[in-house]
Amino acid sequence: MAEEVPPGGPQKIDATFRNGSITVVGVLVGFSLTFLTSWALSPQPWKVVDLLGLVPMLAGVALQLWALAALLDVDSLEIRRYRPAIRHSLTGLILVGAGVTIAIVLDALRAAHVDLG
Numbered sequence: 001m002a003e004e005v006p007p008g009g010p011q012k013i014d015a016t017f018r019n020g021s022i023t024v025v026g027v028l029v030g031f032s033l034t035f036l037t038s039w040a041l042s043p044q045p046w047k048v049v050d051l052l053g054l055v056p057m058l059a060g061v062a063l064q065l066w067a068l069a070a071l072l073d074v075d076s077l078e079i080r081r082y083r084p085a086i087r088h089s090l091t092g093l094i095l096v097g098a099g100v101t102i103a104i105v106l107d108a109l110r111a112a113h114v115d116l117g
Contacts, residue, residue: 060095
């Protein structure tokens with residue numbers, strides 16, 4: 001994964017490895033945005049309680065987009081820039097997953113005719 005470090009130069013990753021990371025993050029951003037779009041277009045009326053799922057999803061997508069932008073920068077070949085981008089991407093993925101889980105639970109509660117306010 002790490003290339004040889006020139007004396008006094010920053011440690012870098014191989015460009016091919018970074019390109020794979022860009023692909024993965026890009027696909028995850030696409031899936032996240034697609035879920036958000038399909039959920040937003042649902043015929044069920046929105047309620048304030050839906051913010052419990054929406055807020056983490058939006059925060060997660062924002063982190064994923066930040067990570068994608070950071071990985072597209074040439075400087076992301078430096079490990080000190082690459083690692084935070086990957087951490088932001090994974091944090092975003094966790095937040096989107098939490099938001100999706102909350103949205104599914106809220107929909108299941110509605111299907112069970114539980115009053116959510």
